[in-house]
Every structure is written in structure tokens, then in C-alpha cells.
Amino acid sequence: MPKKGAKAKNGTSANLGFEAQMWQAADALRGSMDAAEYKHVVLGLIFLKYISDAFEEQHAKLKNDKGADPEDPDEYRAENIFWVPTKARWELIRSKAKQPTIGQVVDDAMTAIEKDNPTLKSVLPKDYARPALDKARLGQLIDLVGNIKVGDAESRSRDVLGRVYEYFLSRFASAEGKKGGEFYTPRCVVKLLVEMLEPFSGRVYDPCCGSSGMFVQSMEFINAHSSGNGNGGKAKTGISIYGQELNYTTWRLAKMNLAIRGIDGQIAQGDTFHNDRHPDLKADYVLANPPFNVSDWRGELLRDDKRWKYGVPPVGNANFAWVQHLIHHLAPTGLAGFVLANGSMASNLSSEGEIRKNIVEADLVDCMIALPGQLFYSTPIPACLWFLSRDKKNHRFRDRRGQVLLVDARKFGTMIDRTHRELTAEDIARISRTYHAWRGEKGAGKYEDVPGFCKSANSKQIQENGYILSPGRYVGSEAPEEDDEPFQEKMRRLAAALREQMSEGRGLDKTIETNLKELGFDE
Numbered sequence: 274m275p276k277k278g279a280k281a282k283n284g285t286s287a288n289l290g291f292e293a294q295m296w297q298a299a300d301a302l303r304g305s306m307d308a309a310e311y312k313h314v315v316l317g318l319i320f321l322k323y324i325s326d327a328f329e330e331q332h333a334k335l336k337n338d339k340g341a342d343p344e345d346p347d348e349y350r351a352e353n354i355f356w357v358p359t360k361a362r363w364e365l366i367r368s369k370a371k372q373p374t375i376g377q378v379v380d381d382a383m384t385a386i387e388k389d390n391p392t393l394k395s396v397l398p399k400d401y402a403r404p405a406l407d408k409a410r411l412g413q414l415i416d417l418v419g420n421i422k423v424g425d426a427e428s429r430s431r432d433v434l435g436r437v438y439e440y441f442l443s444r445f446a447s448a449e450g451k452k453g454g455e456f457y458t459p460r461c462v463v464k465l466l467v468e469m470l471e472p473f474s475g476r477v478y479d480p481c482c483g484s485s486g487m488f489v490q491s492m493e494f495i496n497a498h499s500s501g502n503g504n505g506g507k508a509k510t511g512i513s514i515y516g517q518e519l520n521y522t523t524w525r526l527a528k529m530n531l532a533i534r535g536i537d538g539q540i541a542q543g544d545t546f547h548n549d550r551h552p553d554l555k556a557d558y559v560l561a562n563p564p565f566n567v568s569d570w571r572g573e574l575l576r577d578d579k580r581w582k583y584g585v586p587p588v589g590n591a592n593f594a595w596v597q598h599l600i601h602h603l604a605p606t607g608l609a610g611f612v613l614a615n616g617s618m619a620s621n622l623s624s625e626g627e628i629r630k631n632i633v634e635a636d637l638v639d640c641m642i643a644l645p646g647q648l649f650y651s652t653p654i655p656a657c658l659w660f661l662s663r664d665k666k667n668h669r670f671r672d673r674r675g676q677v678l679l680v681d682a683r684k685f686g687t688m689i690d691r692t693h694r695e696l697t698a699e700d701i702a703r704i705s706r707t708y709h710a711w712r713g714e715k716g717a718g719k720y721e722d723v724p725g726f727c728k729s730a731n732s733k734q735i736q737e738n739g740y741i742l743s744p745g746r747y748v749g750s751e752a753p754e755e756d757d758e759p760f761q762e763k764m765r766r767l768a769a770a771l772r773e774q775m776s777e778g779r780g781l782d783k784t785i786e787t788n789l790k791e792l793g794f795d796e
Contacts (some may be wrong), residue, residue, distance in 0.1 A: 289429060292440035298417050299441070302410045308448035312441075313522065317398040318418045318442040319437060320529045321382065325363035346389065353535055355393070355676040358385045365421050366774040370412035376402035377463045379411070396528040403725065415681030421575055438533060441525070442484055447693065448572045458562040458612070461686075461696040466560050468705040469640070469660060475557030478602055480545040481595075482516035483537070485527040492536055496727075514538030515554055517545050525674035537604065546570055546594060556602050563595035565652065566614050583631035592616070598630070600637065600661065602645040606668065608639070609661040615643070618657055618742040630740040633677075633732070637661045640678040640708055643744045645686045647694040655683060660708075671713025675732045679744035680704060681725065724749045 286627050303311045325731050331354050335343035342348060343374035346356035359365070369378050379396040379401040401411060401452045420721075446457035463596040479487045495512065514531075516538060524542040531538050541550030545560050570591040575581075579600040586594040592613055618641065620626065632638060640660035647653050665673040682704055709717035722728050728747040738746055758766075791796065 292437050293415070294439060296422065296441060296444050298446075299414060301791060302414050302417070304407060304410060306406075308445055312449075313398045313525075314401070314411070314443040314527065315418075316438065316441060316526065317383070317401075318379070318414060319385075319441070320397070320533060321361070321366070322363055322418050322421075323533050324386065325357055325361075325503040327354045328357040329363070334416050340667065355386065356389050358389055359767065361385045363419065367415055370415040370419075372412075373408050375408050375412050375415070376406060378696070379415075393528070393532065396525050396532075398525070405586055408527035409415070422755045423754070442486075442530075458486050459695065460486070460490070461701065462562070462612060462644070462648060463487055463560075464494075465696060465701045465704060466612075466658065467491055467494045468701055469658075469708050470558055470560065470610045471606050472512065472558040472560070476513045476515060476604070477560065478554060478556035479516045479559070479561050480519050480549075480551075480602070481561055481563050482527055482540060483523055483562070485516065485536075485540065486531040487562075488514045488536060488538055489515065489530060489534060491558075491560065492534065515538075515551050515556065516540040517542050517550050518542055535567060545598065546572075546575060546591070549598075551602070554602055556606050559599045559603060559607065559611065561595070561599060561609075562612040563591070565592070565656070566616070567591040567748075578729045583635065586628065587625060590625070592620075593625055593628045594658065596632070596659070598631070601665045603661070603775065606664045608663075609659070611659055612656050615655050615657050615743075617659070618643075621739075626740065629742065632661075633735055633742070634741050636665060636674055636732075637663070638677050638742065639665065639673065639712070640680065641742045642680045642704065642745055643683050645683050645694055645696075647684065647692060648690070648696070673712055677730050677735060678708060678727065678743070679730055679742070679747045680707060680727045681748045683742040683745070691714075722748075 276320075287599065299315050306314075328349060328623070329351055331352060332343050335341040335348055349356045366375075366378055366382055368377055372378070375791065380399045381395040383399045383401075387395070387397055392601060400406075442457050443460070463486045466487070471494070472491050473495060477491055479485075481486065491512065516527065518527055518540065519542075521542055524540065527540050531540065539551070543550050568589050568591075572586060572588040572591065572594060575594075576585060580597050581594075582600070583597055584593070586592070586597065595611070596613070596617070599611060603609055615631070617625070620629075638659070638786075639662040640658075642660075643657040644656050645656065646655040662673070665676075682696075685700040685704075686696045689695050704715060707720070707723075710720040711727075711729060720729070725748055728744070728749070730747050734747065735742070
């Protein structure tokens with residue numbers, strides 16, 4: 274049994290400590306409430322507890338400082354801590370947890386916090402007083418959340434709330450199934466995208482940002498590598514975050530997810546295709562997991578859009594509308610990494626094949642990765658990762674013009690439960706190291722094609738394959754394992770094993786026959 278908070282040895286999140294225990298307790302209080310609805314109840318309370326913890330810690334410090342006023346909001350804002358008005362403080366809320374008016378108490382607290390903290394305007398959930406929400410269960414949930422410290426300095430340094438928040442997001446995504454994929458991209462997929470692109474500094478953009486997982490992982494990547502490996506050993510970087518999310522409630526989750534980590538970002542709400550809230554942005558890095566195969570994106574209204582440089586995407590499928598939107602927002606030396614449905618690598622329906630051909634011929638495709646199935650909550654089918662580069666000439670990396678790296682990772686990952694798979698830390702490291710070596714990154718080692726895993730293909734080879742980008746077409750088969758066991762010895766070993774199993778089978782048959790007779794079912 275791993276220690277609390279420990280990860281599984283294979284680098285997955287299969288084994289967690291208090292996050293899992295908290296989830297079990299919180300889920301037990303859900304009753305018959307729909308997971309999609311309960312998500313906002315729980316995550317809103319966790320957020321409220323977080324800002325309360327940080328506030329109370331600073332409040333105690335200011336009380337001991339004779340020259341400070343613990344009730345002056347500016348004393349908190351100066352330290353990047355949210356000001357919490359009296360009616361919104363956790364101890365007051367917890368003291369009223371058993372009262373039938375607790376729903377209204379929480380709503381009033383959320384309203385007061387938004388009023389005094391403009392960055393949270395319209396972000397916090399404020400429907401705890403609704404009759405359908407069981408107030409006894411709500412009180413129990415408040416007691417549960419109140420038992421952990423999530424916002425004090427020690428907890429913030431260990432990102433306790435971030436871990437709880439993300440774990441709960443993943444569990445809600447699993448509980449909601451297909452709809453869960455709309456707001457949560459599995460952490461291992463986000464981590465692979467970020468490790469591949471290495472966004473140390475610059476403008477990072479996600480036009481369908483869900484709950485902001487791409488941004489959070491980007492910041493974690495920077496912190497993990499802050500002593501070197503690309504950003505000159507600087508602990509701080511000049512990363513700027515831009516995002517957009519269509520779903521209003523998901524947008525609120527995104528804003529809270531960034532706020533609890535102190536990440537400042539321009540996250541807009543609205544339809545990316547029809548109301549691009551960052552129309553002039555040219556991003557250094559684009560990270561995205563667009564919804565797969567969307568048919569109702571109202572593409573018929575955008576036939577002449579300037580973003581469709583490589584062909585007008587079909588009205589019945591938004592995949593290549595997303596691809597071209599991402600390209601449109603890339604800076605002249607920008608890099609993009611994003612998830613798409615597997616069909617995007619080979620489809621020739623409507624104009625998709627022609628658009629893919631034009632993108633390949635424009636030499637924008639840097640790398641393609643085929644992923645294993647069962648990674649995503651929204652679909653059991655495999656997906657793929659696209660990596661694009663606006664400029665493949667010899668700048669930061671080697672000259673890669675006319676070349677594409679194709680990686681087949683369909684056999685990677687490990688099952689963490691009956692229906693979900695995760696890429697391990699070792700999987701992510703192997704794939705990203707391969708890409709970094711291929712593009713000539715300093716210290717990444719020498720790249721070599723590996724049968725069954727990776728292949729560096731040139732433009733002619735891709736053209737000969739009809740501009741299909743499925744890695745399986747290029748990487749070939751795995752080299753068979755060497756078997757130096759002589760044939761006669763192997764047959765003797767296998768025959769002995771077979772006889773032993775047959776003997777065990779006969780013994781089981783006799784046991785079953787005896788049990789049947791004892792039950793009165795003899796012949």
C-alpha cells in the first residue's frame with residue numbers, strides 16, 4: 274500500500290492518498306444528485322475553503338503586527354491573497370452548517386467575495402439555496418471540506434488544493450462519461466503535450482480550454498524545470514495565458530482552477546469559431562483538445578472565413594476548422610500541439626483529405642502520435658496528437674524541412690481501472706525524448722528510427738501514402754524478440770507445462786463432480 278499522497282510506481286495516478294479518501298466521502302454525500310450538478314457544489318466549496326485558509330493565515334499575521342490593520346483589504350491584495358469579507362469567512366459558514374438556511378449563507382458568501390474581488394466576478398457558483406439541494410447533506414459536505422487545510426502557506430507550497438481540485442475534476446469526468454470529456458483532458462495527455470512542446474516563455478493559447486488543464490500543466494512544467502533545462506536557470510518566466518471556453522459553467526471551473534494556483538490568464542467565454550475573443554493573438558505555443566467530430570458548429574455561416582487558408586472545412590465536421598483556427602493563431606515561429614480524433618489522420622471525406630494535403634505541403638506538420646484507446650472519458654476509441662511548426666528551419670532546433678516524425682504509441686499505457694488507461698511517466702518520457710532527439714535538441718541524444726515505434730518520413734514518402742499521416746503506415750513492425758532457445762528444448766518445456774495443466778484440469782473435474790454429488794446431483 275503506497276503512502277498517502279504517493280503515486281503508483283509506474284507514474285500513473287492510480288494510487289492517491291487523501292484525494293481519493295476525500296472523493297469517497299464527498300461522493301457518498303451526493304445521494305441521487307447528478308454528477309454534473311454536484312460537481313459545482315463540491316468544487317465551489319473547496320474553492321471557498323481555499324481562499325478562507327489563505328485569508329485567515331494572513332489575518333493572524335496582521336493581528337500580531339501592531340502597524341497593520343487586519344481588516345484592510347489592501348493588506349491582502351498586496352500579498353496576492355483574496356480579501357474575504359466577514360460574512361464569507363469559513364468559520365462563520367461552518368458554524369451554521371447544521372441550520373436549514375445554510376444554502377443561503379453559502380450563496381451570500383459567494384456573492385460577497387465576488388463583489389470585493391473583481392477578478393472573480395460571475396465565476397463562483399451561487400445556487401446553494403435552491404430547494405433541490407439537500408441542506409443536511411450540504412452541511413455534512415461543509416464539515417468534510419472543513420477538515421482539510423488547503424489554502425495555508427504549507428498547503429499552497431504542496432499544491433494541496435490543486436491536487437484535490439484536479440482529482441475531483443477527473444472523477445467527475447469519469448462519472449459523467451462522454452460529457453465529462455467536455456471539461457477535462459486526462460492529465461497524462463496534457464503532460465505529454467506540454468513535455469513535447471516545452472513552453473518556457475511566450476504566449477500560450479488554448480481556444481477550447483475546458484477547465485484550464487493545459488495552462489496548469491504548463492506552469493507545473495515551468496516550475497519543475499526552473500533550475501535549468503531550457504530557460505537558463507531562471508525561476509520565473511514570461512509566460513502569458515490566453516484561452517476561450519464556450520460552456521459558461523466550464524468557463525467558471527477554468528477561472529477557479531487558475532485562481533487557486535495564483536495563475537493570471539485572459540480566459541474569455543464564448544464561441545471560438547463565431548466570436549473569437551482573441552482575434553489578433555499570435556501565440557508562441559498552442560495547446561488544445563478540441564471536441565471531436567463536432568457536426569453542429571454552424572460552419573455554413575463561415576464559408577468565406579479568412580482562417581480557412583488551406584481549404585474550407587466541411588459543414589458536417591469541425592475537425593479541420595479547429596486545425597486551421599490553431600494555425601491562424603500561431604506566431605511566425607510558433608509551435609502547436611493538440612488532440613484530434615484518429616480519423617483526422619486519414620479521412621478523405623468532403624474536403625478533409627485536401628486540407629490535410631495542403632497543410633502537409635505547406636510543411637507545417639512536425640510530428641504525429643497515434644495514442645492508445647481508453648485514455649479519454651469522452652470516448653473509448655483512440656485519438657492522436659498533432660504537432661505543427663510554423664518554421665522548421667534551423668533556429669532553435671535543426672533544419673527539419675520536408676520531414677515529419679511519426680510515432681506509434683498505441684501499445685503504450687497501463688489500465689488504471691476497468692475502462693480507463695493512462696500513459697505512465699516512462700511512456701511520456703520515452704515519447705518526448707524521441708521527439709526532442711529528432712528535432713535536434715541539445716542534450717537529447719541521437720535520433721534513430723525504431724521499427725514498430727517511430728519513423729522519420731520525408732515529403733515524398735508521405736505523398737506516396739496519399740498524405741495519410743497514420744504512424745502505423747510508416748513505422749513498420751516491431752523487431753521480433755530474439756529466441757535462442759533450441760527447438761527441441763522448447764518443445765520439451767512446453768509439452769511438460771501442457772501435461773501439468775491437463776493434470777490440474779483433471780483434478781478440478783473430480784472436485785466439481787464430488788461437490789455435485791454432495792449436493793444431490795449425481796447421475
